[in-house]
Amino acid sequence: MIDYIMSCLSLLNRVSEIESSKDIIGRLHCQSSGVICPLHGVMLLNELFEDTATLIVGAPECVYYPQVGTLIRLDNPTLSGIYTYVMDENDVVFGSADGLKIAAQAVLEDPEIAALFLVSSCVFELIGDDLRAISADIANALGKPVFPVHTSNYDHHCPDYFKAIERMLEAIAPVLSKQETIPHSVNLLGRIFHGNAKGSLRQSELGAMLEKNGVTINMEFPSRVRLEHIKQLTAAELNIVTDRVGIRLAKIMQEKYGIPYVLFESTFSHQTIEETYLSIGRFLRVAWQDEVSRLSAHTKERISEVSCIVEGETIIAGCLPPDPFQSVAFLSKLKMKPLVVASACLSRGSEEAIANLLKAGEDPYVIHACEREPMEEALKTLRPRFYVGHAPHEKVSALGIRHIGCFMAEPEHLGFRSIDNFLLRLESAAMQTPAEKGCD
Amino acid sequence: MCCFVFISIGKNDGSGSGEGVLLKRIAVYGKGGIGKSVTVSNMSVALAQQGLKVMQIGCDPKADSTINITGGDRISTVLRTMREKHDRVEIEDIIIKGDFGVYCVEAGGPPPGVGCAGRGIITAFEKLKELHVYEKIKPDIVFYDVLGDVVCGGFAMPIRKGYADDVYVVTSGEMMSLYAANNIISAVRSNIERGYAQFRGLILNKKNVENEEDIVRKAAEEMNAEVLHVIPRDSIVQEAERQHKTVVAAFPDSKQALIYKELSRKVFGD
Numbered sequence: 001m002i003d004y005i006m007s008c009l010s011l012l013n014r015v016s017e018i019e020s021s022k023d024i025i026g027r028l029h030c031q032s033s034g035v036i037c038p039l040h041g042v043m044l045l046n047e048l049f050e051d052t053a054t055l056i057v058g059a060p061e062c063v064y065y066p067q068v069g070t071l072i073r074l075d076n077p078t079l080s081g082i083y084t085y086v087m088d089e090n091d092v093v094f095g096s097a098d099g100l101k102i103a104a105q106a107v108l109e110d111p112e113i114a115a116l117f118l119v120s121s122c123v124f125e126l127i128g129d130d131l132r133a134i135s136a137d138i139a140n141a142l143g144k145p146v147f148p149v150h151t152s153n154y155d156h157h158c159p160d161y162f163k164a165i166e167r168m169l170e171a172i173a174p175v176l177s178k179q180e181t182i183p184h185s186v187n188l189l190g191r192i193f194h195g196n197a198k199g200s201l202r203q204s205e206l207g208a209m210l211e212k213n214g215v216t217i218n219m220e221f222p223s224r225v226r227l228e229h230i231k232q233l234t235a236a237e238l239n240i241v242t243d244r245v246g247i248r249l250a251k252i253m254q255e256k257y258g259i260p261y262v263l264f265e266s267t268f269s270h271q272t273i274e275e276t277y278l279s280i281g282r283f284l285r286v287a288w289q290d291e292v293s294r295l296s297a298h299t300k301e302r303i304s305e306v307s308c309i310v311e312g313e314t315i316i317a318g319c320l321p322p323d324p325f326q327s328v329a330f331l332s333k334l335k336m337k338p339l340v341v342a343s344a345c346l347s348r349g350s351e352e353a354i355a356n357l358l359k360a361g362e363d364p365y366v367i368h369a370c371e372r373e374p375m376e377e378a379l380k381t382l383r384p385r386f387y388v389g390h391a392p393h394e395k396v397s398a399l400g401i402r403h404i405g406c407f408m409a410e411p412e413h414l415g416f417r418s419i420d421n422f423l424l425r426l427e428s429a430a431m432q433t434p435a436e437k438g439c440d
Numbered sequence: 441m442c443c444f445v446f447i448s449i450g451k452n453d454g455s456g457s458g459e460g461v462l463l464k465r466i467a468v469y470g471k472g473g474i475g476k477s478v479t480v481s482n483m484s485v486a487l488a489q490q491g492l493k494v495m496q497i498g499c500d501p502k503a504d505s506t507i508n509i510t511g512g513d514r515i516s517t518v519l520r521t522m523r524e525k526h527d528r529v530e531i532e533d534i535i536i537k538g539d540f541g542v543y544c545v546e547a548g549g550p551p552p553g554v555g556c557a558g559r560g561i562i563t564a565f566e567k568l569k570e571l572h573v574y575e576k577i578k579p580d581i582v583f584y585d586v587l588g589d590v591v592c593g594g595f596a597m598p599i600r601k602g603y604a605d606d607v608y609v610v611t612s613g614e615m616m617s618l619y620a621a622n623n624i625i626s627a628v629r630s631n632i633e634r635g636y637a638q639f640r641g642l643i644l645n646k647k648n649v650e651n652e653e654d655i656v657r658k659a660a661e662e663m664n665a666e667v668l669h670v671i672p673r674d675s676i677v678q679e680a681e682r683q684h685k686t687v688v689a690a691f692p693d694s695k696q697a698l699i700y701k702e703l704s705r706k707v708f709g710d
């Protein structure tokens with residue numbers, strides 16, 4: 001059955017209609033939640049595509065999450081474009097191809113909807129239903145693109161919503177076709193979604209540097225867009241992957257359209273930022289070496305200045321981006337004492353960061369990023385001087401802990417400035433009650 | 441590795457889709473005990489003898505597909521290795537080089553009566569993909585030797601996009617094996633999307649049922665299928681098995697070996 005997101009009573013049965021407990025329908029099928037469910041990512045990305053819909057197929061518990069999420073996030077959930085198909089026992093035994101066809105038809109009948117993301121979840125994947133074939137079948141029958149997106153919580157060692165966003169972006173690749181190349185142009189592929197991060201990557205240091213040096217930013221993707229405009233992605237000379245969610249699409253564009261890519265994510269490594277700027281410069285024939293070295297030198301200097309101020313101070317940290325282990329390793333480079341790090345999973349950079357942390361003699365507790373209670377407990381009992389991460393500001397302050405917000409929460413935080421900004425916030429928090437250290 | 445992975449411009453790090461690296465990918469289905477593993481192993485060794493790089497992947501919880509290529513050794517299955525080593529599975533843990541350099545893999549599965557064997561196949565296939573097995577080994581030909589009927593979504597994995605291109609079904613003249621053949625063929629044919637595996641033909645592995653060839657040819661006609669090859673029943677198969685070998689390796693000049701070689705030519709193309 002199709003479970004439309006509706007904030008009205010029309011779906012509910014009256015007492016007279018109750019014959020078995022199955023007739024007692026909540027507006028939603030069940031009550032549970034999961035902060036890192038991949039379907040959360042599906043919901044976030046769906047909002048950015050103006051003329052596509054998303055049909056999520058799964059057991060009641062699985063589709064609950066995007067349903068509730070959509071109800072909470074949007075003023076008018078009926079316009080969200082999120083639909084869910086709830087698998088019943090027949091679907092689990094026989095597969096859901098037939099039911100999905102009917103559901104998809106109901107969704108795609110709307111002339112405003114140009115394409116459909118068909119998103120799987122755990123039970124669908126467990127029984128080996130063939131999402132790709134079903135999608136192709138629906139697309140053939142209904143004449144609109146259907147993009148299969150595989151998500152499941154037990155998959156790939158790191159169930160998280162980034163993965164779902166990455167896969168959704170990858171899934172739209174078939175609508176691309178080669179466009180005439182705009183010389184000296186780039187795409188900014190991938191963005192962060194933490195804490196409802198809004199804003200444009202054009203406002204980042206990277207964006208400003210590019211524009212100042214005559215580089216055209218062809219597209220920021222994903223951003224609010226209609227399906228037909230996505231094609232335009234292939235007009236760029238280079239993809240700058242500004243968050244890991246863009247990597248798979250970047251790889252496809254490299255393989256199919258010969259557009260190379262370079263990674264430029266949030267990072268606390270000023271050396272990496274410098275190197276990346278330089279190779280982008282070489283590729284785009286932009287002579288920005290002097291400016292880049294100047295910025296890099298400034299950041300390096302700030303690191304040692306601030307290090308002098310915060311040396312020996314305790315801190316608890318856990319939020320993205322960058323990778324929390326990398327962030328905490330950076331804190332230990334500032335000679336701070338990290339007591340706790342919160343993370344949901346390891347990422348590419350974690351391993352090296354962990355090695356660096358241990359080398360520096362630091363071995364903080366690790367808390368799962370989605371578990372609130374242990375973090376509250378840690379703040380109460382360990383009483384660090386600083387806390388970086390999500391939490392009600394007053395609660396943290398009440399404990400006498402300085403809350404510094406997040407490391408790099410806004411999408412425009414790309415480049416040296418992202419490090420500088422964090423250092424500035426850390427410094428000013430420390431200066432509120434400066435310890436006697438004899439720093440200049 | 442650094443947090444901020446920098447991939448130099450223009451360089452492919454080899455983790456692309458990997459589809460299209462191989463010359464041929466073949467799935468062989470059929471009822472349990474019908475002779476799939478014997479037939480596939482003989483084809484594998486025959487093609488390897490000609491200098492091709494061959495990989496054979498057993499997709500059967502009993503994990504004995506490649507046993508006569510590995511000299512009777514039971515290799516560690518993908519699923520057992522995953523269970524023991526969790527995330528730390530490496531290619532070398534699950535791929536063994538057997539006779540004539542055939543790369544042998546056993547997907548494995550849970551013991552009878554527990555867990556879900558079909559899910560096991562899916563999991564094992566995902567692991568092979570994740571380890572970039574095909575891209576790294578770059579075989580010329582991959583055989584999937586798949587248990588019995590396509591009983592569920594898991595056992596249909598090898599005929600999905602990105603795995604096998606061609607499907608063959610081994611059958612005898614017995615009703616049950618023809619029935620299984622019919623099911624498999626209809627599963628393959630129901631996959632509408634282009635790029636999915638195609639059914640290529642029946643391989644008759646004789647059980648010496650009366651009128652066997654006629655029965656099978658007639659059934660084939662009804663299924664709109666072709667009988668590609670007929671393999672006689674011959675005790676030389678058991679003789680080779682006693683040496684833990686394929687017929688092609690143990691008795692290369694025997695009539696039976698020539699029959700397997702001919703089949704492998706038909707399947708691989710010249």
Ligand SMILES: Nc1ncnc2c1ncn2[C@@H]1O[C@H](COP(=O)(O)OP(=O)(O)O)[C@@H](O)[C@H]1O
Pocket residue numbers: 470471472473474475476477478479645646671672673674675677678681
């Ligand atoms: N052509 C043949 N002649 C004689 N024996 C055969 C022949 N094909 C198969 N067998 C016997 O049948 C047994 C089962 O075959 P096997 O390939 O393991 O079946 P499957 O893989 O289909 O379950 C083998 O151990 C072998 O002894």
Ligand SMILES: [Mg+2]
Pocket residue numbers: 476477478500504505585
């Ligand atoms: Mg077998």
